[in-house]
Amino acid sequence: MKRLFVRYILIFSVLLPLFASCTKNGDSEYPYDRVVLLYLAANNNLSAYASNNINAIKKGYLPEEEDKKILLVYSHLSGSLPKLVRIYKDSEGIVRGDVVSNYDEQNSASAAVLSEVLEKVKIIFPSKEYGLILWSHATGWLPEGYYDTKSGFQAPYPDPYKDIVKSFGEDNGREMEITDMVAAIPYRLSFMIFDCCFMGGIETVYELKDKCDYILASPTEILATGFPYDQIMLPLFGKEANLSQTGNLFFDYYNNQSGIYRSATLALYKTEKLENLAQVSRSIFNNHRPSITNVNVSEIQEYFRLEKHWFYDFSDFMRQIATGYEYNEFVAALNQVVVKKWTTESFLDIQIESYSGMSIYVPVPSNTYLENFYREFSWNKAALMIN
Numbered sequence: 428m429k430r431l432f433v434r435y436i437l438i439f440s441v442l443l444p445l446f447a448s449c450t451k452n453g454d455s456e457y458p459y460d461r462v463v464l465l466y467l468a469a470n471n472n473l474s475a476y477a478s479n480n481i482n483a484i485k486k487g488y489l490p491e492e493e494d495k496k497i498l499l500v501y502s503h504l505s506g507s508l509p510k511l512v513r514i515y516k517d518s519e520g521i522v523r524g525d526v527v528s529n530y531d532e533q534n535s536a537s538a539a540v541l542s543e544v545l546e547k548v549k550i551i552f553p554s555k556e557y558g559l560i561l562w563s564h565a566t567g568w569l570p571e572g573y574y575d576t577k578s579g580f581q582a583p584y585p586d587p588y589k590d591i592v593k594s595f596g597e598d599n600g601r602e603m604e605i606t607d608m609v610a611a612i613p614y615r616l617s618f619m620i621f622d623c624c625f626m627g628g629i630e631t632v633y634e635l636k637d638k639c640d641y642i643l644a645s646p647t648e649i650l651a652t653g654f655p656y657d658q659i660m661l662p663l664f665g666k667e668a669n670l671s672q673t674g675n676l677f678f679d680y681y682n683n684q685s686g687i688y689r690s691a692t693l694a695l696y697k698t699e700k701l702e703n704l705a706q707v708s709r710s711i712f713n714n715h716r717p718s719i720t721n722v723n724v725s726e727i728q729e730y731f732r733l734e735k736h737w738f739y740d741f742s743d744f745m746r747q748i749a750t751g752y753e754y755n756e757f758v759a760a761l762n763q764v765v766v767k768k769w770t771t772e773s774f775l776d777i778q779i780e781s782y783s784g785m786s787i788y789v790p791v792p793s794n795t796y797l798e799n800f801y802r803e804f805s806w807n808k809a810a811l812m813i814n
Contacts, residue, residue, distance in 0.1 A: 619638070
């Protein structure tokens with residue numbers, strides 16, 4: 428393993444002066460065309476699922492050793508030290524895993540670690556574009572620890588599905604908040620895929636709009652089995668990364684299951700259209716401010732379970748407060764952001780009757796802690812839902 432690490436250090440020493448000297452008049456030539464990093468923050472109760480996903484990767488399409496497309500996996504599993512590995516097929520079609528970097532024990536749910544890994548990836552593998560898959564627990568835009576503490580609503584009964592959902596970043600009880608994640612991403616990405624729960628919300632997607640071009644995420648939870656990694660690498664490493672096909676494969680995988688395992692929601696977001704959506708939403712909020720906190724939430728599609736009332740359907744919410752003309756304008760703006768969406772008829776015990784592909788928080792003025800926290804999001808500053 429030390430030999431492989433030295434190999435990549437030697438590659439880095441050769442590429443760095445090349446990379447530094449090839450930029451002229453804004454044009455760059457790179458040794459690599461696309462680098463995809465799967466970041467598995469699995470030092471938690473999802474570790475076995477992460478291990479299964481790594482095994483699945485090795486059964487599907489992989490770039491070849493001399494390709495200009497690179498697959499990297501940062502894995503931190505329970506009972507193991509973190510490591511960054513390049514996975515590929517050699518000239519004989521045998522799957523190889525070269526250790527790029529070994530790490531001491533660290534909190535992989537910290538922004539500092541994520542940032543350090545991303546910086547190392549760019550230095551060792553300078554590329555035209557980068558994609559990032561974030562895999563772990565997640566609770567959307569909520570404050571660290573809020574989802575399962577006394578700060579929030581208490582479940583009326585134990586969660587019967589707690590062992591099969593990924594309910595980003597949890598490592599020994601520590602979580603990474605969205606604003607910290609945004610600050611940790613040191614360069615613009617072509618795409619981000621969230622293999623974790625509740626990341627398909629306007630608060631999260633808007634916060635990331637200046638960090639990547641496209642986002643693939645779910646407004647609900649995601650089952651712990653995650654994406655079908657033996658299938659999705661092929662579209663991610665095509666001439667263009669095909670996120671639409673990646674979403675199709677995810678949906679087909681779960682839609683072909685039975686019982687509660689036939690549960691999936693997903694959407695593809697185009698970030699360059701988010702500013703217009705914020706401005707359209709701001710106009711509606713300003714015109715109907717008293718209605719924002721007086722809506723009947725029982726008439727809005729929910730994406731949560733166990734009385735955790737922080738994720739509702741964005742379009743369904745706006746339907747409750749906008750005029751017909753305003754709502755049509757909003758839908759047109761939303762459809763420019765949500766360019767594709769998928770859902771099964773239900774997610775676990777949530778019936779999906781209205782699905783825009785994006786969630787939103789419905790304000791609760793009595794919850795001053797959460798309301799004050801929400802005010803600081805870029806989305807709220809742009810749209811002024813809570814003023």
